[in-house]
Every structure is written in structure tokens, then in C-alpha cells.
Amino acid sequence: MDASPTLNRCPWCGTTDPLYLAYHDEEWGVPERDARALWEKLVLDGFQAGLAWITILRKREGLRAAFDDFDPEVVAGYTEAEVDRLLTDSRVIRSRAKIEAAIGGARIWLAMRDEGEDFSDWLWSFVDGRPIQTIHADYRAMPTQTPQSVALSKALKGRGFKFCGPVITYAFMQAVGMVNDHETSCFRHEPVRAMGDA
Template sequence: MTAEPNRCGWRGMAGDPLYEAYHDTEWGVPEYDARALWEKLVLDGFQAGLSWITILRKREAFREAFAGFDPDKVARFGEAERAQLMANPGIVRSNAKVDAAIEGARIYLDMRERGEDFSEFLWSFTGGRTIQNQWTEISQVPAKTRLAEEMSKALKAKGFKFVGPVIVYAFMQATGFVNDHLVTCHRHAPIRRMSA
């Protein structure tokens, strides 16, 4: 029997296979694909006021409901699709969050049409590299940073909603803009190597 790897001490993660797999394979991995980044930003917006595990458990239902988070398709959602979303028990049904996701797809396409890549826009805040933090305790990990506030402000200026600095920092952590795995976590060094 192999010993469990040393992980960040997230509340509720120990023993939850879905949560542990997310931590071990996804969280903190640098993501450069524009569509994947937009999907994660939308999901983090839906998380507002909820726990990430709630969204993680509904992620496949979200992907199905939002046409695989294809911005070209979501941007064309009208009243019929919106009504279907609001009737879908598999996702978080919030008028404001659903509207923000649809409008966010339209903003994403508008940026693309003007020659502005969503990934390049976001990664410009860190110079295209992961910020390597050296936290030893979960209590040291901030809920937001000045950089998250800057990214939040820029996203809001483009018209995105549910992109406050706390949501944006959670997004930055998840998609590898920062390495916030604890130094004692088995994922800290691999993430650092991915960003070198």
C-alpha cells in the first residue's frame, strides 16, 4: 500500500477522490489555451458565494449546458437557451451569473475580432510566467493580491462580470499564474518546473 502524497491542506479535500484528483492534476498547472482560460474564469464566476467543490462536481453538467464552453456558440445563446440554462438542475441557476457567462462569450469574441488574444491579455499581467510563491502554511496564502486587483480591474473594464479580485485570484491560482501549492506539497516542485 502506497502512502498518500503530502497535499495542500484544503478543507474537505482529504479522502474526496474528485477533489484530490483536481488538486493533483489540474490546480496550478499553467494554462495558455484562451478557450480553456475563459471556461475556468466563467466557472470561477459561478463559484462566487459557493465552494469550489460544488462547481467541480457540476463541471461536466456546466460543460454540456454551455456547449463545451465554445465562446462562438455561447455568444449566440438567446432567450430559449437562457431559459434552458435556468431550468437545468445540473448547474448553478443564477440569472446574473448566466447572463455574465453569455455576455462574457461576446466580449471574448469581440477581443478576438480586434486581434486581442484572451490568453495573451491575461498572461501579460505576469510577463507570461508563473509567479512562484513559497508558502509553508495554508494560512499564509492570500485571498487576493495587488496583481489580482489589477487583472480584475482590467477584466471589468472590458465588461466582464463576476471578476472581483478574490474570484480572479482563485482563477490565477487554478490556472498557474501563481504557484500557490505549499512548498511541502508534492505538486509544488512539478509546477515550478513547468514554469521554468
């Protein structure tokens, strides 16, 4: 994909950082259906709490390496020794609460799977299985939370997930394509809409 800064993009990603431009152009808003990938993104959004998303993008590969490629089977088995290791690892966000939330989330993900519940199907049920298509001319007019993100946040917390308030949950929904919030003038708006209609 053309990472040219001259393309008409959603202004939130700026115009100069290639990592941010690539994230906007290739990932943000693309419908994600893989259960493990969705869990990873939820963990990353939890790590973002209180930070800028670009901070997470810059640390993402390091986080993946430190967390065994976000394999729920492995992360669920982490002990206090792994928590201590991660707290000294400069590749990660060194917050005990966020690290423990990731481990706890892996255990919940596995429990859902073992009970025959697909994490992807469960998440997508909050938007009736199809992306919500929005029409926004200016990203600053977009909501920071919606009834769907409030409901999803409540359900996630009810399962035991952490760092999943309705604002974080809405950012997650935008990122994984449960909502197409690309501005109408953005060159990605229509292609992402078409993915949702497929």
C-alpha cells in the same frame, strides 16, 4: 497520477474526495495557455461565487454539456430562450446573473479575438507572461488577493466581464498556474514550479 490520500498535499483539498484530490493533483496550478480553456475557467470561477469549489467540480461536466462545451462562438449566440432553458437545467448553477455573465463574457472573448487580441496573452501579461512562484509553508498564510489580481479584476471589469472581483480573480490565477501557490511541502510544488520555468 497517484491519487493516494497519503501523499503530502495542500490541505485545502482534503484527503477523501477523489474528485478534489484529482483536481489538486492534475490541474490546480498547472500553467494554462489555451485561450478558450482560460475563458471556461473564468466562467466556472464566476459560477463559484458564494459557493464551495467542490460544488463546481461536481457540476463541471453538466455545466459543460449545458453550455455547449463552453464554445464561445455558440454561447455568444444564446438568446433569452437559452437563458430560460438554463434556468430550468439542474446541471447548472441556476442564477440568471451568472448565466447572463457567461453569455456576455463569451461575446467579449469573441470581440477581443476578432480585434486581433489573444485572450491568453492578455491575461498572462498581468504576470509578465510567467507564473509567479510563491513560497508558502501553510496555505492559510496565502493572500486572498494580490496587486496583480486587483489589476486583472479591474481590467476584466473594464472590458465588461462580471463576477471577477479580485478574490475570484486570484483564485483563477492560482488555478490556471499564473501563480504557483502549492505549499512548499506539497508534492506538486516543485513539478508545478518546473512547468513554469520551462
